[in-house]
Amino acid sequence: MIEAPPELKLYRRPMARAWWLKNRRYTLYMLREISSVFIGVWIVLFLVQLAQLGSGREAYQGFVAGFLRSPIVIILNLAIFVFVMVHSITWNQLTGVIQVVRIGDRELPSRYVAGGAFATWLVASLVIAAVMLAA
Amino acid sequence: MSAQTVTLTVTRYRPEQEDRPTQQSYAVPYDEDLVVLDALNFIKDELDGSLSYRWSCRMGICGSCGMMVNGTPKLTCSAFLRDYYPNEIVVEPLTNFPIIRDLVIDMSDFIVKLGRMQPWIVPAQEKPLSEGEYRQTPAQVEQYRQFSMCINCMLCYAACPVYGMEPLFIGPAALALAHRYNMDSRDAGRAARLQEVIGSEGIAECTYVGECTVVCPKHVDPAAAIQRTKVVATADYYRSLLMPWAKSPR
Numbered sequence: 001m002i003e004a005p006p007e008l009k010l011y012r013r014p015m016a017r018a019w020w021l022k023n024r025r026y027t028l029y030m031l032r033e034i035s036s037v038f039i040g041v042w043i044v045l046f047l048v049q050l051a052q053l054g055s056g057r058e059a060y061q062g063f064v065a066g067f068l069r070s071p072i073v074i075i076l077n078l079a080i081f082v083f084v085m086v087h088s089i090t091w092n093q094l095t096g097v098i099q100v101v102r103i104g105d106r107e108l109p110s111r112y113v114a115g116g117a118f119a120t121w122l123v124a125s126l127v128i129a130a131v132m133l134a135a
Numbered sequence: 136m137s138a139q140t141v142t143l144t145v146t147r148y149r150p151e152q153e154d155r156p157t158q159q160s161y162a163v164p165y166d167e168d169l170v171v172l173d174a175l176n177f178i179k180d181e182l183d184g185s186l187s188y189r190w191s192c193r194m195g196i197c198g199s200c201g202m203m204v205n206g207t208p209k210l211t212c213s214a215f216l217r218d219y220y221p222n223e224i225v226v227e228p229l230t231n232f233p234i235i236r237d238l239v240i241d242m243s244d245f246i247v248k249l250g251r252m253q254p255w256i257v258p259a260q261e262k263p264l265s266e267g268e269y270r271q272t273p274a275q276v277e278q279y280r281q282f283s284m285c286i287n288c289m290l291c292y293a294a295c296p297v298y299g300m301e302p303l304f305i306g307p308a309a310l311a312l313a314h315r316y317n318m319d320s321r322d323a324g325r326a327a328r329l330q331e332v333i334g335s336e337g338i339a340e341c342t343y344v345g346e347c348t349v350v351c352p353k354h355v356d357p358a359a360a361i362q363r364t365k366v367v368a369t370a371d372y373y374r375s376l377l378m379p380w381a382k383s384p385r
Contacts, residue, residue, distance in 0.1 A: 009150035010233035010241055015299045022206060026296065029344045094343070098362045105274040 031083075032090050038083035041076070092117040139165040141216055142223045143174050145186065148234050156234060158225075159183075165220055171211040172200050175226070175238075188238035195352060198288030202238055203227040208290035208350045229293040231302075245289055248305050251331055252313040257324030269321040282315035282360050284353040291347035291357050297340055304340040305332065307347035307357035314360035317367065325367075333368045341365075 020026040052063040067073060096114030100107060140162040148156040161182050163174040172190055179186050190200040193212045200211045205225050216224070232240035258269065291307035292298050298306045313332055317325045332338050341361045348358040374381060 008235055008241070010235060011148055011150070011156055012233045013156075013230070015231075015296075019296055019299065023346075025346055025349065026344070029346075033342065094362065097356075097359045098366055100363070105277070107277070 032086055035083035035087040038080045039087060042080045042084065045073075045077075088121065092121055139220075141165040141174070141220050143171075143178065144223055144225045145175070145178070145238065146227045146234070147186070147237055148228075149185075150236060160223075165216055167215070167217040167220075169216045171202075171204055171209070171214040171216065171224060171226060174216060174224070175211065186238075187236045196286060198286035201229055201288040201290045201293070203230055203293065208293035210288060210290070210352050213352060229289055231293055231295065231299040232289070240289075242289060244302065245287075245292060245306065245309070248309045249287070249312065251305070252309050252316075253324050253328055253331075254309075254312045254316060256316065256319060256322050257327070258321060259323035271320055275320040278320070279315045279318035282311050282318065282355055285312055285315075285355045285357075286353055288352065290350045290352065291355075294346040294350040296344055296346075297342060301336075301340055303336045305337050307341075307361065308355075310338060310341075310364060311355055311357035311360035314364050317364070326371075329364075329368050329371060332364060338365050338368065 016022070020030045049063070049068070052060045093114050095117040096110035096112075099113050101113055102108070142160055143163050144158050144160045146156050147159045161178045163177045163182075172193060175186065175188055175190075179188075188200070188202070188211075190212065191197040192199070195210055195213045198210070201208060202211050203209070203226070204211065204214045205219065206227075208229060211226070226238065228234050228238045228240045232242065232244075235241050256269070262269075285308055287308060289308065291311075295304075295307055298304050310332060313328045316322050317328055338361050341358075343358060343362060345358045348356045351357065
């Protein structure tokens with residue numbers, strides 16, 4: 001940090017450890033940041049699940065019954081689902097901030113850009129759900 | 136003046152007589168038309184002439200009177216007492232900056248970072264005065280107009296926890312101003328500015344807390360400017376990687 005002349009006796013205030021509790025938006029920001037940890041945990045769970053699938057039907061069914069259906073893993077998955085939603089919603093909202101869409105000389109309002117991202121997300125989710133339910 | 140009063144609790148720091156800041160409370164006359172800066176001026180004129188703070192225009196354009204009002208960065212000339220009355224109002228110097236005296240912060244760090252952004256038009260080719268001005272269409276002005284509204288009040292730096300934790304971070308206002316000139320059709324300085332902003336002290340530090348945009352009194356939206364700069368810098372990088380023969384746009 002570049003500072004004023006040394007003859008000044010500056011006072012530097014320490015940053016409070018709990019700065020992120022100071023206002024609601026800081027807290028929501030921290031929740032958004034921590035959501036990536038939960039997504040990481042889900043990816044690990046998913047890779048383990050795939051590995052189990054590779055070891056044959058019996059091993060996989062044992063894994064599902066013994067591990068995935070245990071109450072603690074179900075609760076963990078519910079928490080993961082909440083954080084995945086936080087992560088995805090804030091990400092889609094961000095597209096409206098980043099992407100400037102111009103039609104002629106006019107700028108499309110950012111809510112339409114974000115709306116497009118949400119619509120794409122919804123359609124993609126429906127397609128994946130349809131494929132999975134049909135299988 | 137009405138008989139009602141409101142309590143203003145103000146940070147005092149007199150480096151010649153104390154090692155750390157203290158707080159001092161004053162009862163000032165309340166009126167619904169008064170702002171926090173009026174209350175500070177009343178203290179200075181009528182109660183305690185030793186109180187130090189910066190101010191100038193009283194109309195939200197000079198950017199001098201930014202302070203923390205009940206923990207939120209505000210221009211004190213635009214913060215009305217009626218929005219806090221009858222509760223106590225706590226006035227502190229802008230967070231994340233060192234205190235010189237009372238409510239006066241040291242802004243040297245910001246001023247130097249601002250200069251590093253080359254916040255002026257760098258024309259592709261200087262032309263003589265006789266050839267007239269560099270002209271723009273209204274649509275070209277719209278590309279950067281919002282980001283040119285910055286008054287350098289530094290409220291965004293006080294709101295930014297990243298700047299609080301990493302003082303080397305160039306910070307919201309300076310990065311927004313770099314974006315403002317990058318988006319100007321008369322400018323050709325983008326490559327040089329991007330060199331400055333893509334470093335570890337620049338756009339990569341920003342994790343999009345977004346509070347800079349919330350507190351900005353001029354609706355500049357520095358958070359958007361920084362995220363858009365990330366997109367431009369990334370696109371430029373891949374363009375130079377995949378098409379090294381292509382000239383960088385502007």
